Amino acid sequence: MSDHTSTSSTTSTNAAGESSGQTWVAVGPAGTVGSIGRTGDGFAVRLAGRSGQSGEYPTLAVAKSALFAALGPGAEYPEFHEH
Numbered sequence: 001m002s003d004h005t006s007t008s009s010t011t012s013t014n015a016a017g018e019s020s021g022q023t024w025v026a027v028g029p030a031g032t033v034g035s036i037g038r039t040g041d042g043f044a045v046r047l048a049g050r051s052g053q054s055g056e057y058p059t060l061a062v063a064k065s066a067l068f069a070a071l072g073p074g075a076e077y078p079e080f081h082e083h
Contacts, residue, residue, distance in 0.1 A: 024060070026067055026078035033078050034069060036063045045070070 022038040034047040034054075043063035045054045046069055054070060057063040070076055 005008060010045045024064075024080045025083055026064075026080055028071070028076055028078045033075075034067050036060065036080070047071075 024036040025032055026034040028035070032048050034045065037046070039043050039056060042056050042058045043060050044056045045063050045067045046052075047067070055066055057066055059075050064080060068075070071078070
């Protein structure tokens with residue numbers, strides 16, 4: 001499993017603080033389960049099928065853990081693909 005935790009690239013954010021650049025898509029056995037986007041203050045987690053942001057976290061690793069925890073018991077750890 002690859003953990004893309006590099007934070008050295010630059011991206012721009014819009015007025016709502018949402019990322020307009022770096023995004024990681026979380027893919028499980030049934031397809032896309034969520035995404036993580038870089039914001040000005042950290043990383044925002046969004047779950048597929050739910051409106052809005054699920055939370056903002058200080059590091060990519062913490063955001064990945066939060067997304068996985070939100071999937072619920074018995075879920076497989078998703079693969080994260082940077083886009």
